[in-house]
Amino acid sequence: MTISKNKARIPVQKRSIETKEKILNAAWELFAEKGYFKTNTNELAERAGIATGSFYGYFNNKKEVGIELMMRFYKEVSKKALSNFYIQIGDNVAENLDTGRKLVRFIIKSLKESHAINPLLHKETTALILLDEDVRNISSEEDKKIIAFLITLLQQHKQLIRVDDIEAAAVLLFRTSDEIIHRIMIHKDAIDEDRLLKELEDMICSYLFITVS
Amino acid sequence: MTISKNKARIPVQKRSIETKEKILNAAWELFAEKGYFKTNTNELAERAGIATGSFYGYFNNKKEVGIELMMRFYKEVSKKALSNFYIQIGDNVAENLDTGRKLVRFIIKSLKESHAINPLLHKETTALILLDEDVRNISSEEDKKIIAFLITLLQQHKQLIRVDDIEAAAVLLFRTSDEIIHRIMIHKDAIDEDRLLKELEDMICSYLFITVS
Amino acid sequence: MTISKNKARIPVQKRSIETKEKILNAAWELFAEKGYFKTNTNELAERAGIATGSFYGYFNNKKEVGIELMMRFYKEVSKKALSNFYIQIGDNVAENLDTGRKLVRFIIKSLKESHAINPLLHKETTALILLDEDVRNISSEEDKKIIAFLITLLQQHKQLIRVDDIEAAAVLLFRTSDEIIHRIMIHKDAIDEDRLLKELEDMICSYLFITVS
Amino acid sequence: MTISKNKARIPVQKRSIETKEKILNAAWELFAEKGYFKTNTNELAERAGIATGSFYGYFNNKKEVGIELMMRFYKEVSKKALSNFYIQIGDNVAENLDTGRKLVRFIIKSLKESHAINPLLHKETTALILLDEDVRNISSEEDKKIIAFLITLLQQHKQLIRVDDIEAAAVLLFRTSDEIIHRIMIHKDAIDEDRLLKELEDMICSYLFITVS
DNA sequence: AATGAATGAGAATTCATTCAT
DNA sequence: TATGAATGAATTCTCATTCAT
Numbered sequence: 001m002t003i004s005k006n007k008a009r010i011p012v013q014k015r016s017i018e019t020k021e022k023i024l025n026a027a028w029e030l031f032a033e034k035g036y037f038k039t040n041t042n043e044l045a046e047r048a049g050i051a052t053g054s055f056y057g058y059f060n061n062k063k064e065v066g067i068e069l070m071m072r073f074y075k076e077v078s079k080k081a082l083s084n085f086y087i088q089i090g091d092n093v094a095e096n097l098d099t100g101r102k103l104v105r106f107i108i109k110s111l112k113e114s115h116a117i118n119p120l121l122h123k124e125t126t127a128l129i130l131l132d133e134d135v136r137n138i139s140s141e142e143d144k145k146i147i148a149f150l151i152t153l154l155q156q157h158k159q160l161i162r163v164d165d166i167e168a169a170a171v172l173l174f175r176t177s178d179e180i181i182h183r184i185m186i187h188k189d190a191i192d193e194d195r196l197l198k199e200l201e202d203m204i205c206s207y208l209f210i211t212v213s
Numbered sequence: 214m215t216i217s218k219n220k221a222r223i224p225v226q227k228r229s230i231e232t233k234e235k236i237l238n239a240a241w242e243l244f245a246e247k248g249y250f251k252t253n254t255n256e257l258a259e260r261a262g263i264a265t266g267s268f269y270g271y272f273n274n275k276k277e278v279g280i281e282l283m284m285r286f287y288k289e290v291s292k293k294a295l296s297n298f299y300i301q302i303g304d305n306v307a308e309n310l311d312t313g314r315k316l317v318r319f320i321i322k323s324l325k326e327s328h329a330i331n332p333l334l335h336k337e338t339t340a341l342i343l344l345d346e347d348v349r350n351i352s353s354e355e356d357k358k359i360i361a362f363l364i365t366l367l368q369q370h371k372q373l374i375r376v377d378d379i380e381a382a383a384v385l386l387f388r389t390s391d392e393i394i395h396r397i398m399i400h401k402d403a404i405d406e407d408r409l410l411k412e413l414e415d416m417i418c419s420y421l422f423i424t425v426s
Numbered sequence: 427m428t429i430s431k432n433k434a435r436i437p438v439q440k441r442s443i444e445t446k447e448k449i450l451n452a453a454w455e456l457f458a459e460k461g462y463f464k465t466n467t468n469e470l471a472e473r474a475g476i477a478t479g480s481f482y483g484y485f486n487n488k489k490e491v492g493i494e495l496m497m498r499f500y501k502e503v504s505k506k507a508l509s510n511f512y513i514q515i516g517d518n519v520a521e522n523l524d525t526g527r528k529l530v531r532f533i534i535k536s537l538k539e540s541h542a543i544n545p546l547l548h549k550e551t552t553a554l555i556l557l558d559e560d561v562r563n564i565s566s567e568e569d570k571k572i573i574a575f576l577i578t579l580l581q582q583h584k585q586l587i588r589v590d591d592i593e594a595a596a597v598l599l600f601r602t603s604d605e606i607i608h609r610i611m612i613h614k615d616a617i618d619e620d621r622l623l624k625e626l627e628d629m630i631c632s633y634l635f636i637t638v639s
Numbered sequence: 640m641t642i643s644k645n646k647a648r649i650p651v652q653k654r655s656i657e658t659k660e661k662i663l664n665a666a667w668e669l670f671a672e673k674g675y676f677k678t679n680t681n682e683l684a685e686r687a688g689i690a691t692g693s694f695y696g697y698f699n700n701k702k703e704v705g706i707e708l709m710m711r712f713y714k715e716v717s718k719k720a721l722s723n724f725y726i727q728i729g730d731n732v733a734e735n736l737d738t739g740r741k742l743v744r745f746i747i748k749s750l751k752e753s754h755a756i757n758p759l760l761h762k763e764t765t766a767l768i769l770l771d772e773d774v775r776n777i778s779s780e781e782d783k784k785i786i787a788f789l790i791t792l793l794q795q796h797k798q799l800i801r802v803d804d805i806e807a808a809a810v811l812l813f814r815t816s817d818e819i820i821h822r823i824m825i826h827k828d829a830i831d832e833d834r835l836l837k838e839l840e841d842m843i844c845s846y847l848f849i850t851v852s
Numbered sequence: 853a854a855t856g857a858a859t860g861a862g863a864a865t866t867c868a869t870t871c872a873t
Numbered sequence: 874t875a876t877g878a879a880t881g882a883a884t885t886c887t888c889a890t891t892c893a894t
Contacts, residue, residue: 040887061890163415176392179389183388203420254863266867480857550770556769566826628846633846695869
């Protein structure tokens with residue numbers, strides 16, 4: 001269903017906003033505990049402390065809750081990464097390799113933090129992206145914003161970067177980091193987290209920056 | 214449920230093997246067309262041209278079909294990767310940078326081919342890995358084999374490689390390449406396939422090998 | 427399965443109570459018409475005039491309906507037996523043989539009435555007791571109450587009774603009467619009902635009471 | 640289904656008879672272990688060591704196996720009770736009360752032995768009698784034979800017996816004893832077996848025979 | 853707005869029996 | 874006769890969503 005009937009109200013009143021928040025919090029917990037598909041709307045309502053039917057006053061369907069939760073992760077990336085960037089990197093970017101590594105570390109750290117909020121829920125969201133076209137499209141749009149930001153970032157450090165195709169590099173940088181972090185959080189590959197993240201950082205740096213051998 | 218009642222027969226007779234094959238082929242098609250979750254066992258049987266009940270003579274449930282298909286992918290990867298390796302790289306590995314790049318290209322190509330077999334089915338499988346613990350565990354074991362193979366490969370080219378932590382590098386190499394290929398096949402990121410793959414190759418090479426600047 | 431998920435609601439609202447009653451009435455009819463095993467939950471819902479799914483709002487499964495109906499029989503027996511006892515026997519129990527026979531007649535009559543409510547359903551219940559352990563246990567508990575009541579009754583008429591082992595006598599009395607009545611109601615043994623009941627009464631009296639030869 | 644297609648062969652050859660026996664033995668075990676309804680024909684065939692389809696060479700359907708097993712119990716009663724009667728009671732029946740009690744004991748003992756062969760299977764059979772009309776009719780016919788025998792028996796001891804309605808007495812005697820034994824074997828009423836059987840014997844004797852008070 | 857009972861299509865699974873080999 | 878794969882109707886139970894109150 002791509003067309004929504006949109007009967008769910010947009011909450012304005014304080015109590016309404018609170019109710020919506022209660023539902024999202026319930027989903028936050030339950031989707032992490034049992035998974036998106038194994039959680040049903042009755043449980044969701046019950047955990048939120050509302051009646052089954054009331055749920056549909058705030059969301060048109062279950063999927064919408066999944067989407068809203070997914071957006072929280074994106075907001076987290078934005079909030080952490082975008083707004084706080086200059087605070088952490090410094091305004092007058094010192095143009096040297098050290099800054100480059102700092103930059104990469106910062107990106108990895110931001111993504112890691114967004115995954116860390118609720119790793120199991122993040123996993124569910126990832127599955128939903130794979131399984132549902134609507135969700136995938138929304139996620140795709142958000143990804144584009146992140147990538148656009150990364151492009152800007154890389155362009156701001158052009159003098160450090162030896163890669164010509166900045167756009168492709170940004171995509172590569174984002175996908176690669178996100179995947180490795182995801183693996184660490186979810187799949188618990190046999191390998192140690194720190195070792196893997198160190199290599200990730202090294203890989204990206206050796207790729208992006210002009211290294212003095 | 215990890216314990217199965219295992220009522221499904223293990224086909225020995227020619228007819229049985231054929232029927233099982235018919236089911237797997239039906240699943241192959243349907244999971245790609247409609248997705249794993251949206252396909253039900255009745256459809257599966259119907260597409261296979263057998264009776265509903267017959268399905269349960271060969272598989273205890275839908276998940277088992279999913280697992281069996283996933284295993285086919287892994288076998289495909291192994292087969293492609295292992296058997297063709299020497300043909301492509303050459304038996305007497307010339308110890309120079311060119312060989313290193315050849316190696317990386319080979320790995321990327323192998324993974325790409327495994328994804329290309331049935332991209333949509335591959336996507337479903339990826340989702341299943343995220344959503345089901347049993348599937349995840351099986352997949353995890355198979356991934357280990359691939360990574361083990363990569364470790365061997367990298368160790369055989371030690372003199373080219375500047376990375377110390379070969380294990381972590383192998384994991385990184387596998388995950389990174391797999392994810393990028395997955396993105397290309399499934400999500401159709403705005404970026405052009407060739408550009409992205411070129412950068413991936415560059416990234417891995419600049420990371421792994423001693424580059425003469 | 428002895429542990430139930432207990433998703434069935436406990437009806438409080440008037441509408442709920444009515445719906446539950448509708449289901450029980452449907453079961454009452456259908457179990458008698460077609461038998462417990464040959465009735466399925468869809469039919470049950472249909473006869474009750476509700477949707478299939480609604481059934482599961484009130485009972486976790488068919489068995490629970492069977493149990494609930496069985497309990498109704500027991501309640502019926504208790505109600506009939508306990509409340510009408512003094513009306514029929516009289517308050518100041520005349521201590522003579524006549525009272526003894528009255529007592530036995532009363533017991534037989536009470537059991538007979540409970541069977542007469544819905545003989546076919548009673549038969550199904552009896553089968554269920556044999557086939558299902560949970561049902562058997564519940565029935566066993568209820569039987570104990572009846573037997574306990576009979577023990578009290580017999581003890582109140584101790585002076586008439588020549589049997590030493592009152593407990594065993596009560597069990598014997600209950601099982602014997604119940605079985606004979608059951609036979610009469612269900613199996614239609616070739617023999618005439620009145621003749622058999624007369625002999626039953628005689629048998630019990632001659633066993634229990636001091637007869638003046 | 641009251642009309643049978645009767646495709647099952649009547650085994651004459653030794654091997655055929657053995658196969659049929661294997662099926663019956665498998666059912667004997669399985670119906671006692673899991674119950675008639677919870678045992679399926681595949682299991683039955685497997686336990687018998689034959690192929691699923693072969694089952695239908697010997698029985699037209701599952702019910703027939705139940706019936707044949709039921710008949711075994713009846714044969715047991717006949718064998719034990721009817722043929723061995725004179726051996727145990729003695730040919731020249733001493734016409735005194737002692738013989739009466741012996742008689743009752745003998746009847747109870749015979750019934751008890753038939754129940755004891757395989758109590759759980761006997762329970763299943765009892766349920767089947769309740770649930771299936773065909774089975775009930777066959778059982779009814781067999782019951783009549785037993786009752787007829789009891790009538791003969793009682794008539795042979797007429798001089799001891801004070802009951803007028805011998806027919807009704809025979810039915811009562813059979814049903815009562817059978818039920819109590821059944822209870823003892825299956826339901827494990829709280830009461831001790833010996834106590835209950837003693838009272839049963841007393842009850843029947845005090846009813847049947849002229850007691851010198 | 854809130855409630856929670858009702859809906860009903862849909863999914864998984866079973867199993868007595870048949871039938872081609 | 875034996876085999877065991879195949880059949881497919883039947884059954885139980887779930888759950889997102891609606892709707893009367």
